[in-house]
Amino acid sequence: MTELHDGGSKVIFPSSASVDKIVKVENMSKSVELPHDINDNEKCRDAGLNSDGDGEMRPPDGGWGWLVALGTFIISLLIPMIMPCFGVLFSHYLIEEGATSTTTAWIFSVQCFIWNIMALVTRPLIGELGWRKVGILSSVLTSIAFVISAFSPCPEFLFFSISLLSGIGAGIAVSLCFIILPLYFDRKRGVANSIMMAGICMGQIVGPPVARFLQDEYGFKGATLIIGALILNSCVGACFFHPVEWHLKKTRREAVSLPQEDEALLCEQNAKRNSAASNSQISCNESKGDQDLMPFAMLKKQRGGLHSAEASSISRNSSSLCISTIDIAGVGTIPVSELIEEPYPYVQDSNRSSSFCISKTFLRIVRGTAKDLTILRSPRVCILALNGTCFLNGYFNFMMIVPFAMQAAGRSLEDSAWCISISSICNLLLRVVVSSLSDFPRFNKRACYVSGFVVTSLTMFTFPLLVELRWQILTMAGFGCGIGATMGLYTITMIDVMGLDSLAPVFGATSFAVAFGFLCFGPMIGFIRDLTRSYAISMWAMGGTVLCSALSWFLMPAATRYDQRRADKQHQQPEKTNSKI
Incomplete structure (x- = not known):
């Protein structure tokens, strides 16, 4: 196991035999683990996941959306x-x-x-x-x-x-x-x-x-x-x-000037939040690290796999890490919300029968409909x-x-x-x-x-x-x-x-x-x-x-x-x- 410290945050990688690295991306107050090669100061290419909080993801309002409109035209025509x-x-x-x-x-x-x-x-x-x-x-x-x-x-x-x-x-x-x-x-x-x-x-x-x-x-x-x-x-x-998560565009938020008292209070709140997040960081041993690879292995088997690029480095200027070089086509059709709510639905028991999985899928559809x-x-x-x-x-x-x-x-x-x-x-x-x-x-x-x-x-x-x-x-x-x-x-x-x-x-x-x-x-x-x-x-x-x-x-x-x-x-x-x- 290799431990790297970045601004008080501990990032743990598996042994050198493992090619894929696991990076935790915080989005919507939950963690999503994806295989990733980290590159310094590169933008996140995974749709819907941001590396920094100074932007907002919005619909493309064009681009691939016009091809989607063409697709709806063809289906609606026939x-x-x-x-x-x-x-x-x-x-x-x-x-x-x-x-x-x-x-x-x-x-x-x-x-x-x-x-x-x-x-x-x-x-x-x-x-x-x-x-x-x-x-x-x-x-x-x-x-x-x-x-x-x-x-x-x-x-x-x-x-x-x-x-x-x-x-x-x-x-x-x-x-x-x-x-x-x-x-x-x-x-x-x-x-x-x-x-x-x-x-x-x-x-x-x-x-x-x-x-x-x-x-x-x-x-x-x-x-x-x-x-x-x-x-x-x-x-x-x-x-x-x-x-649509594949094609969201990030719009930068306009800077808002705050009074000095409000700015000091905001900095104090951010410091407390960062301190709490650092204290709650989970350290993994080797056996736990091998278990952490199981979700992605199952996800890769079911969805077609994700492919990461080659060499990477860790940014020491910021404690937030971003997904930089994921092959989006390999993600399949997994929306970000689906990953957050139920990232790996089949991890707990890999020996489940196909009929049991079908029944669970059917029950989820019924619950969603209700x-x-x-x-x-x-x-x-x-x-x-x-x-x-x-x-x-x-x-x-x-x-x-x-x-x-x-x-x-x-x-x-x-x-x-x-x-x-x-x-x-x-x-x-x-x-x-x-x-x-x-x-x-x-x-x-x-x-x-x-x-x-x-x-x-x-x-x-x-x-x-x-x-x-x-x-x-x-x-x-x-x-x-x-x-x-x-x-x-x-x-x-x-x-x-x-x-x-x-x-x-x-x-x-x-x-x-x-x-x-x-x-x-x-x-x-x-x-x-x-x-x-x-x-x-x-x-x-x-x-x-x-x-x-x-x-x-x-x-x-x-x-x-x-x-x-x-x-x-x-x-x-x-x-x-x-x-x-």
């Missing part, structure tokens, strides 16, 4: 298009097989239910597998779902292929895009969000005509196989999803969840039922495909414009968000009353504008109301409510259609659910005041406890 393509792609097949409107609605609604419920488990899955693995696996699963749907023996088989498999894969992939993109941007978040929204809308524009063309040329089986092959290309987009659901205790989140539930259920069910309603009125599938595409073009324009405008402080995001609810509901009430195709197209254009005004600010409104740190649990909890909404509203719409034999009444019912989203938003000021009072009470309780002590 996967969400299966929603508007459902009616065009499967309507002929379901009608020829004699499927009822209730069966069709159940297939679509169960898919939407599973699609949205997967958003709740996306964050725990990311913590276990990493961003890219989750994105690639979910994309492959969605592609497989459409490939096997081409060989569907009966309409009920679509419950397995489309509802279950594509619901799981597409739900995770799309949720991944909504969660990762805001982490890479701060000032340019609106512009980056508009790129992802452009992908969603372009998929809706191109998807229905392409599906119709493929059906005319290759039939139901050939068209479904080709759509499955196209979806497989979303794996390319998932490859850009690096952990923890995210507790955010529903906030009435603000409940209102956001109600908005999303009523709006998205009405929106997607309306898009699904339009081809059936137009065919019943004597229109062709080509007419319905063009109506959906026109609405998607207007949807695209409004999403891009609204998302970009959200970066400006004077832009009223909440007013625009609520106005989208109102416009969407009015067009849904109007569409069944129209007969001429041109007026139907014009109404669908207004429908697309309303959708774009709301969906362009969907996650931005969540961040505006609850903050960026709460985006993942808020998005998951909202999607959880939306999922159960699809399970209830979808079959109800099909039941209304079978009972009344009228698509108009079904569309009016969907317009009413969207209007409820606008009305519920007026409860947000009261919910904000309630959360503020509850937060004030929680802050007052520790103060009372400290005063008693």
Whole structure:
């Protein structure tokens, strides 16, 4: 063992036979041990870990973030298009097989239910597998779902292929895009969000005509196989999803001049803290040093290993050591927070069975999911969840039922495909414009968000009353504008109301409510259609659910005041406890 003293701090290295050195990096009041070669006065290259306290790690707000935005664009272009393509792609097949409107609605609604419920488990899955693995696996699963749907023996088989498999894969992939993109941007978040929204809308524009063309040329089986092959290309987009910790940028804090008395008091506090840290330094013997190498050995075996550079030296000018030459690509997909909370989850018992490890992983995912659901205790989140539930259920069910309603009125599938595409073009324009405008402080995001609810509901009430195709197209254009005004600010409104740190649990909890909404509203719409034999009444019912989203938003000021009072009470309780002590 070799002991080196640096400014009162003792650093212990293993014997000379060991190539890797262990350096303790203090971050967020906890120690993380990583193999490291120390180089004098070099900056830390490991993302998220700082060697000095004079800076702050912030999102890149560009750089690799634009490639992440490109990845979300590719996934959003290919996967969400299966929603508007459902009616065009499967309507002929379901009608020829004699499927009822209730069966069709159940297939679509169960898919939407599973699609949205997967958003709740996306964050725990990311913590276990990493961003890219989750994105690639979910994309492959969605592609497989459409490939096997081409060989569907009966309409009920679509419950397995489309509802279950594509619901799981597409739900995770799309949720991944909504969660990762805001982490890479701060000032340019609106512009980056508009790129992802452009992908969603372009998929809706191109998807229905392409599906119709493929059906005319290759039939139901050939068209479904080709759509499955196209979806497989979303794996390319998932490859850009690096952990944001790899690309954080350090911004220097501005020096603040303090009065002489305050400066002396601050120096005294720092001296006490450094003295306490020096006294708590743990000295290791040789056997303990060999045990200290076990965590990294296990981590290297599981994550692919870390590679350090060659010669190194210790800075004697400062007691803080930094990671200088770690190969970032070797770190895999381990976020810094994951290393801090549970650095080496498999160190205690290296002989655990694989089934036991899988069960522990599953339990961690379940615990993380349950923890995210507790955010529903906030009435603000409940209102956001109600908005999303009523709006998205009405929106997607309306898009699904339009081809059936137009065919019943004597229109062709080509007419319905063009109506959906026109609405998607207007949807695209409004999403891009609204998302970009959200970066400006004077832009009223909440007013625009609520106005989208109102416009969407009015067009849904109007569409069944129209007969001429041109007026139907014009109404669908207004429908697309309303959708774009709301969906362009969907996650931005969540961040505006609850903050960026709460985006993942808020998005998951909202999607959880939306999922159960699809399970209830979808079959109800099909039941209304079978009972009344009228698509108009079904569309009016969907317009009413969207209007409820606008009305519920007026409860947000009261919910904000309630959360503020509850937060004030929680802050007052520790103060009372400290005063008693």
